Amino acid sequence: MTTTPLAAVNYPYLVVSENIGEPADILTIRDFNKVKKQMKKKIKKGTGLELTVNPARKMDGRSVGKWFSSLRDLYAFCHSSRCQFILSSGATSQYEMISGPCLDAILKTADIEPQSYWRNMGKWLEERLLRNVSYAKEAR
Amino acid sequence: MLKRRDKRRYVSIVHAGESSDPFVNAIIKRFSELFGSIATERAAIRLVQQGANESIIKCRLEQLENVLVAITLIDPPVVTIGMSGSIRQLRRRIQQYSQWQKSK
Numbered sequence: 001m002t003t004t005p006l007a008a009v010n011y012p013y014l015v016v017s018e019n020i021g022e023p024a025d026i027l028t029i030r031d032f033n034k035v036k037k038q039m040k041k042k043i044k045k046g047t048g049l050e051l052t053v054n055p056a057r058k059m060d061g062r063s064v065g066k067w068f069s070s071l072r073d074l075y076a077f078c079h080s081s082r083c084q085f086i087l088s089s090g091a092t093s094q095y096e097m098i099s100g101p102c103l104d105a106i107l108k109t110a111d112i113e114p115q116s117y118w119r120n121m122g123k124w125l126e127e128r129l130l131r132n133v134s135y136a137k138e139a140r
Numbered sequence: 141m142l143k144r145r146d147k148r149r150y151v152s153i154v155h156a157g158e159s160s161d162p163f164v165n166a167i168i169k170r171f172s173e174l175f176g177s178i179a180t181e182r183a184a185i186r187l188v189q190q191g192a193n194e195s196i197i198k199c200r201l202e203q204l205e206n207v208l209v210a211i212t213l214i215d216p217p218v219v220t221i222g223m224s225g226s227i228r229q230l231r232r233r234i235q236q237y238s239q240w241q242k243s244k
Contacts, residue, residue: 057215061173064213095156096217105208 012129016050025128026050026086032070036077045082048124049074052090053098053106071110084124085117147201148184150230153211154194155218163218164197171210175203183207188227194234196227 001013004023017024020038026048029035043049051074056067071087078085087107089098104114155163164187172180183203189196199207204223211220221237224230 053212056213057217061170064170064174093217095154095219097219098212099220101223102208102212102220105205106212108205109209 012132014048014128014132025132028052029074030055032074032077036073039077040081043081043083046084046124046128048084048086048128049078050086050088052088054090054092054096068110071106072112075110075112084120085112086121087117146184147225148198149201149204150188150196150198150224150227151204151207151211151220152194152196152222152230152234153218154221156193156216163195163214163216166214166216167197167207167210170214171206174210174213175206179203179206194221196230198227201225 001015002017004015005013014025015023016026016028018028018030020027020035020042023044024047027043028050032051039049051071056064059067075085077083087103089096089103091097107114107117153163164185168180168185171183171185175183183199183206185197185199185207187195188198208220211218222230222233224233
């Protein structure tokens with residue numbers, strides 16, 4: 001979802017946005033280096049910061065190297081600001097989907113331990129979804 | 141000293157296009173860009189089987205992770221659906237996968 005539903009809903013949801021100023025569960029980051037300073041001031045604790053793999057496919061080798069370095073920086077930023085790092089495929093078709101072992105390989109290349117990543121992600125997702133469901137129940 | 145054969149892994153890939161040769165070249169090119177020519181030679185990426193939508197490639201086990209990264213970062217995109225140390229087991233898995241897709 002791009003906005004919080006106005007009325008109560010029966011399903012768990014997450015609000016995804018690209019604007020740093022907007023309140024959202026997940027913020028999609030296009031270029032971390034450009035928004036780093038802005039994020040330090042405006043980001044709330046517990047927000048999910050998402051980086052998609054899709055744009056890296058169209059980059060040349062050097063840019064992919066830089067993309068990996070920004071991935072590492074974003075992970076370190078998430079760690080220090082208590083946000084949740086999210087690596088997603090950004091798929092728009094079935095051929096753009098990424099299998100688990102491939103995501104793990106990308107994480108390992110960026111010096112991120114996949115096991116702790118998935119563990120933290122599971123915990124964060126559970127907490128977030130639970131929060132949004134209880135909101136819906138209360139609103140009823 | 142014993143001369144042991146290098147361990148390898150077979151990886152099955154689903155792709156959109158009819159011809160699968162360009163996608164193997166794209167993997168090798170991306171691998172070379174990211175990890176260098178020496179690692180590319182060590183990886184020994186080869187096309188084993190070519191299908192309309194599914195293909196199988198093989199590579200050395202020591203470079204498997206880097207190969208997976210290269211597969212993920214090629215354009216046009218392809219999806220890895222299975223991995224195995226033996227081609228027979230991989231073919232069995234692909235069969236199971238296509239049966240599961242048909243039943244959906």
